[in-house]
Amino acid sequence: AQSVTQLDSQVPVFEEAPVELRCNYSSSVSVYLFWYVQYPNQGLQLLLKYLSGSTLVKGINGFEAEFNKSQTSFHLRKPSVHISDTAEYFCAVISSGAGSYQLTFGKGTKLSVIP
Amino acid sequence: EAGVAQSPRYKIIEKRQSVAFWCNPISGHATLYWYQQILGQGPKLLIQFQNNGVVDDSQLPKDRFSAERLKGVDSTLKIQPAKLEDSAVYLCASSLLLSGGNYNEQFFGPGTRLTVL
Secondary structure, three states, rough: OOEEOOOOOEEEEEEEEEEEOEEEOOOOOOOOEEEEEOOOOOOOEEEEEEOOOEEEEEOOHHOEEEEEEEOOOEEEEEEOEEEEEEHEEEEEEEOOOOOOOOEEOOEEEEEEEOO | OOOOOEEOOOEOOOOOOOOOEEOOOOOOEEEEEEEEEEOOOEEEEEEEEOOOEEEEOOOOOOEEEEEEEOOOOOOEEEEEEOOOHHHHHEEEEOOOOOOOOEOOOOEEEOEEEEOOO
């Protein structure tokens, strides 16, 4: 079985400061990893994904994440946040080899950017 | 390109009533998913269709929830009868056909927010 832990439920940060949102996963097989963003009253939008290859993944809106297999982590980072980054962020995992490609999500981290 | 459409956007019902949600996936997407997102939690997969066949419904509470995708395009999710704990956002997502171990991105609709009183 696969699971995702997002260690922080809420992260306040000042505008133009860096931010890191933490994500750890557990899975007994190879994984695909994702970060999604959800703005109020909207669906989920894919920020970035790791399927294979380089462990440093760059996504939209200046976000990046690094896959660390030994630490089973996939932390999301941005060097300088904007007010518009205020949203909820979800880490998700798929265990490759499972035919249904079921996405398992973490509980989410609410990022609040303070002017 | 139009995204995943869902309706209604909001629904308020009393417990023991019935409710249905509708989803229209992105044109050409053979795979359709329904997720339940309870407040404070991440989305949880309820059911996955490939064309009009069910791939995974292991987390669907089948005593009260049902879903169909008769023509392999639109889908409806029904709850009958609703319970208080069914209050959540119901998200629909779609992707290209899953095959050969290749992952295809899931695109999400805006969701339907259900409140059960």
